[in-house]
Amino acid sequence: MSDKFDLKAYLEERRGLVNRALQAYMPQVRGPAFRLNRAMHYSLFAGGKRLRPILCLAAAEAVGGDPGEALPVACALEMIHTYSLIHDDLPAMDDDDCRRGIPTNHKVFGEDIAILAGDALLTEAFSLMSRRELMEGIPPDRILAVISEVAVAAGCLGMIGGQVADVRSEATAVDAETLYFIHTRKTGAMILASVRVGALLSGAGQENLDALSTYGRNIGLAFQIVDDILNVEGDRLITGKSTGSDVSRGKVTFPSVFGLEESRRRAGELVEQSLSAISGFDESASALRMLARHIMERRS
Amino acid sequence: MSDKFDLKAYLEERRGLVNRALQAYMPQVRGPAFRLNRAMHYSLFAGGKRLRPILCLAAAEAVGGDPGEALPVACALEMIHTYSLIHDDLPAMDDDDCRRGIPTNHKVFGEDIAILAGDALLTEAFSLMSRRELMEGIPPDRILAVISEVAVAAGCLGMIGGQVADVRSEATAVDAETLYFIHTRKTGAMILASVRVGALLSGAGQENLDALSTYGRNIGLAFQIVDDILNVEGDRLITGKSTGSDVSRGKVTFPSVFGLEESRRRAGELVEQSLSAISGFDESASALRMLARHIMERRS
Numbered sequence: 001m002s003d004k005f006d007l008k009a010y011l012e013e014r015r016g017l018v019n020r021a022l023q024a025y026m027p028q029v030r031g032p033a034f035r036l037n038r039a040m041h042y043s044l045f046a047g048g049k050r051l052r053p054i055l056c057l058a059a060a061e062a063v064g065g066d067p068g069e070a071l072p073v074a075c076a077l078e079m080i081h082t083y084s085l086i087h088d089d090l091p092a093m094d095d096d097d098c099r100r101g102i103p104t105n106h107k108v109f110g111e112d113i114a115i116l117a118g119d120a121l122l123t124e125a126f127s128l129m130s131r132r133e134l135m136e137g138i139p140p141d142r143i144l145a146v147i148s149e150v151a152v153a154a155g156c157l158g159m160i161g162g163q164v165a166d167v168r169s170e171a172t173a174v175d176a177e178t179l180y181f182i183h184t185r186k187t188g189a190m191i192l193a194s195v196r197v198g199a200l201l202s203g204a205g206q207e208n209l210d211a212l213s214t215y216g217r218n219i220g221l222a223f224q225i226v227d228d229i230l231n232v233e234g235d236r237l238i239t240g241k242s243t244g245s246d247v248s249r250g251k252v253t254f255p256s257v258f259g260l261e262e263s264r265r266r267a268g269e270l271v272e273q274s275l276s277a278i279s280g281f282d283e284s285a286s287a288l289r290m291l292a293r294h295i296m297e298r299r300s
Numbered sequence: 301m302s303d304k305f306d307l308k309a310y311l312e313e314r315r316g317l318v319n320r321a322l323q324a325y326m327p328q329v330r331g332p333a334f335r336l337n338r339a340m341h342y343s344l345f346a347g348g349k350r351l352r353p354i355l356c357l358a359a360a361e362a363v364g365g366d367p368g369e370a371l372p373v374a375c376a377l378e379m380i381h382t383y384s385l386i387h388d389d390l391p392a393m394d395d396d397d398c399r400r401g402i403p404t405n406h407k408v409f410g411e412d413i414a415i416l417a418g419d420a421l422l423t424e425a426f427s428l429m430s431r432r433e434l435m436e437g438i439p440p441d442r443i444l445a446v447i448s449e450v451a452v453a454a455g456c457l458g459m460i461g462g463q464v465a466d467v468r469s470e471a472t473a474v475d476a477e478t479l480y481f482i483h484t485r486k487t488g489a490m491i492l493a494s495v496r497v498g499a500l501l502s503g504a505g506q507e508n509l510d511a512l513s514t515y516g517r518n519i520g521l522a523f524q525i526v527d528d529i530l531n532v533e534g535d536r537l538i539t540g541k542s543t544g545s546d547v548s549r550g551k552v553t554f555p556s557v558f559g560l561e562e563s564r565r566r567a568g569e570l571v572e573q574s575l576s577a578i579s580g581f582d583e584s585a586s587a588l589r590m591l592a593r594h595i596m597e598r599r600s
Binding site: 131178 | 327329331332333335336337340383387390392393410411412413415416418419420422423424426427430431432439440441443444445447448451452454455456457460461462463464465467468469478481482485
C-alpha cells in the first residue's frame, strides 16, 4: 500500500467525520429567516477540502490527544474559513461568480443574504467553541485559550488584516515584505492556528507546541504559494476558478514577485522545514507529515 | 436634584468609562492594513449611546457585582453592535449614506473595507471576551457561558436571524407574528443578552437572572418600538437619519402594523412590565430603573 493511497483514504475518512459533525453542530434556522439556513449550508457543504479541521485533528493526535474531543473546534475553523470565502467572493471584494465549480453564495442568494450568511457562520463558530457540553473533558481555561487563539488569528491582526492589505495592494507595485505580510496573515494565520489549537486542546507542552507552530507557519505559507502557482497555471476544471484571475485583477502573488520557478523552490523548502520541525515526533505525527507533502502535490 | 439630572450625569460618566475602555482594548493595526484600523475606529467612536455596555454594567451592579470586572464584555457588546450597524448600512442592505449625522463607513472607506471592518469588529469582540488576563477574578466556566450567550444572541437564531427576516419582509405584507419575530431578534436579542451577561459575570443566582431576563426582554422590545416611532416622527437633526426612511423602504415596523398610538401604548406597557420584573431589587437596581424609563423618553 503506497503512501499516496493511505493519504487518500485518510483524507476521505476525515472529511466524512468533519462533514457529519458540521451537520450535527449547525443550528437550524426556521421561520421567516429560513433563507439564511439555506445560504449557510450551501457554502458550508459546497465540497471544501476541510484542510483546517483535518490539520487540527491531526495536531491533536500528534500530541497524544483524542481527535474526537477536538471536533467542535475543528468544525469552528471550517465555519470561519467558509465565511471568509463568502465575503471574499462578494462584488465589493473579488467579485467572483464561481467557487469550487458552482455559483458563489451571493449569486444564488443575493448580496444581502451572502453578507449575513458570512456574519452568521463567523458568529456560530464562536458559539460552537463555547458550547461547554461538547467539550466536557477539557478544562475551561484551555477552551478560553483556544477561543482567544482562533479570534486573534481570524481578526484584524490576522486573516482580516491580511485581506485588507491584499485588497489595498491591488494594481500597485508591491515589495516582498508586503507580500509576506499578506500571505502570512490572509491564509497563514488560520492554518497556523488550526495546528496550534488542536495541540493546545490536547494539553500539549511548550516544546511540542513550539515545534508544531514552526510546522504550521511553514505549511501555511507553502499552501498560499502553491495557491498562487495554481492560479497561474492550474486547470480551471480542477480548481473551479478562472485561471489567471489574480493576474487580471492585478493581485500581488508569489509568482508575480519571485517568478514561478523560485516560488516552487520556496514552497518545497518550506515543506521540508515543516517536516524537519516535527522530526522529533513518532508515528503519531504521520498524518501531519503526509499533509505537508500533500500541499506540494495538490492540484486544487 | 431631579431624577433626570442624575440620569444625564450617570450616562455621561458611563459613556466615558466605556469609551476609555474601548480605546484601551482595541488592537492597533499597522502597516499595509492600517486603513482597517481607521475604519474600525471611525464607526466605533462615532458617538454611539453605549446603551448595551451601560445595561451590562448596570445589571452587574444590580446583583452586587463589580461593574469594572464586566467592562471587557460590555465593550465586546458595543463592538458587535457597531459591526451590525456597518453591515446594515451597506448598499446591498439598507443603503444608508448617513448614520448619527456623519457619512456611513462604506461612504468613507469603500464597501470592501466596510465589510472587513465589520467582520473585524465582530471577531475582536470574541477576542476581547476570551482575554483571560482582563477577567482574572472570574471563573473561566462563567466566561465561557457568557461567550456562548453573546454568540447565540448575535448569531443566526438571534440578531442575524432577525436581520434576515427583516430584509426578506421588505415590501411584503407582514403579520404581527413576523414583526415580533424580527424585533425580538434584530434588536431584542442583544439587549436581553447585555443585561443577562452583566448579571451572569457577577455570579447572579437563577431567581435574579430570571427577573433580569424579563426586564431585558421587555426593554429590548420597547426600545425597538420607540425606534420605529422615532423613524416616523423623529427630528432628522436628532436621530441623524432621514425621517420616514423605513416607510419609503417598505420596512415592517410597529407603527405600520399597529398604528402610532397603539405602538406608544405598547412601549409604555413593556417599560412598566420591565420595572415590575425588578421590583424586588433594592437601590442597586436604580440605574436599570432609570434606563428603562429613559427608553420611553429618548429622542434619538
